[in-house]
Amino acid sequence: MGQGKIFETLRICSMPEFVRFMHDLPPLKKDPAVVVTDLRFGTIPVKLYQPKASSLTPRPGIVFYHGGGAIVGSLKTHHNICCLLCKESDSVVLSVGYRMMPKHKNPVAKTDNLVATIHFLKSLNAYGVDPARVVVCGDSIGGGIAALICQELRNRQDLPKIRAQILIYATLQGLDLDLPSYHQNKNVPLLSLSFAIYCWCQYLNIHPSWESTMLKGNYLPIELKEKYKKWLGPENIPERFKQQGYRQVPQGPLNEEAHLEISLAMEGIVTPLLVEDDVIAQVPEACIVSCEYDILRDDSLLYKKRLEDMGVPVTWHHMEDGFHGVLSSSQMGFFYFSCSTRILNVVVNFIKGL
Template sequence: MPVDPSIEPLLALLNSPGMPRLGAGAPDEARRTFRAMTVDLRDPATLVPVASIEDVSVGPLPGRIYRPSTAGPVPTVVFFHGGGFVLGDIDTHDDHARWICREVGAVVLSVGYRLAPESRWPEPVDDALSAVRWAAEHVDSLGGDATRIAVAGDSAGGNLAAVVAQDARDAGGPAIAAQLLLYPATDFVEEWPSMAENAEGYFLTASDMAWFSANYFPPTVDPADPRLSPLRGRLEGLPPAVVVTAEFDPLRDAGEAYAAALSAAGVPTVAHRFDGLIHGFFAMAVTSPACEKALRTSCASLRELLNSH
């Protein structure tokens, strides 16, 4: 099907001459561009309300706690932002955390892990695992239910969430009840067809991915390492998963391969492909009814997994 009409104006803007590309130039410049596209353009009146927000220190990392109006104990979702491991922070994904908090009825801990190239792989992975351990240690002051700790993330954050789920299983904890992987980067080995099909014109490009990858890990690293490409890891015994993909996304096929591999390994898996949408649609719910519907559907699936736990 064609691109959903509600996101066509945004795509036209992103593809217009002179629009800065995220995957180009110096990382600091790209970070400023990304922040201008997210934080600076965001209308505070459109932000989803939550019961409270609190900035905290997650060990040495910045964190932000979002609390729902739901009476506790409630699940705790540890959220890792996207941005190709190079861009983004707690502020750029404030809207994502708010949506998950409200729609899932969970406390959300959004974590500002270290970014590449200053902190290359596996340092962001180590940060993510440390953050989940911190959440488990402080669960009484978070959601209050140690049996319902979930991990979530979009794009690069989805990669970190998937890797952490494998790491935690192998380390014997913390126990993770569910994972929400939003258009995740799951494989740096294979050239999947969607990378060529959606290489240009749909926000995230193939050249962006090459730039992100070059900044995240050096060529000496084996791209099949499961802590880099979770699709290449052992999947048995992982927590139930919601894997979300978009039709016009270079990462679509690798994400769907991960969902299929999880299911084949006996992991309860809900896979959603949203036709007509693009990478990053979680941030487009304010202006796109189709994106909002997809967002709500994704969060509802996580809520169902956690409430059935």
């Protein structure tokens, strides 16, 4: 990223484009047990992963949305994860290569993933997928997209119902940056609070100079914070997650200029955690994976509570030694962390149990 910022300053290319280029340089590893096919659903590139062994019955289907804040990440960076998911769960996996920033702002990422998902749901027979066992899955922003798509498609009668959602350290809201995990883990790699705000500003096309204002929360009027307090309040987070010196920052006076610019940018934005109860009540069961050393940890805890309060079954796994992005280390040799294998195992076991 440091090198990318230099190239961006020199106006050679943007930082995200340089990082994605570097991430995509290593050749993809082939797995003899998995057949990988590159396809396009309209203009959207996708990778289809199918077990090489034949099956007498239709298999589960997994639609996978990669993480990276819609800044980094690609079909290539998550190739190994999708191969392992395909092989270990004996499922057909579709990985979506949605368009990203800085060229493509909100709502392009959501739209691309939604279009690809609908196309896949309409073509399950062609891929040998059981229409009763289709799940959506994603890490980081991909997990947030998975949750949004479940909410978006909940009433579609012309499509097979999504059986479950798998949310791995998902991005589920961007309204309250004063939650305990945002304080406790603000400088933890791979997702610092500063980079999270950079991604959020890029996504909404907000100037990054508003970072300090967003951290103080004084771009939001009191009545708006009160509206969402019942879902975002720290009292909804178990006490054991608030014991590391957490102290709420008092909100300062409203910054009218920041409120005008940021609220206009957020107009029409849907974040999975902040939709109404009747929407939450209709989504499929969830498998939620949270990590202790992750600024987004509390987003997962709050969404878990909302789902459970509305009667939606939740399987929750908390990785005490986990950090944001750890799943990507699953086949990185020297940089491997055992937590990534445990996350993969709980996801595979969840799918097998459907």
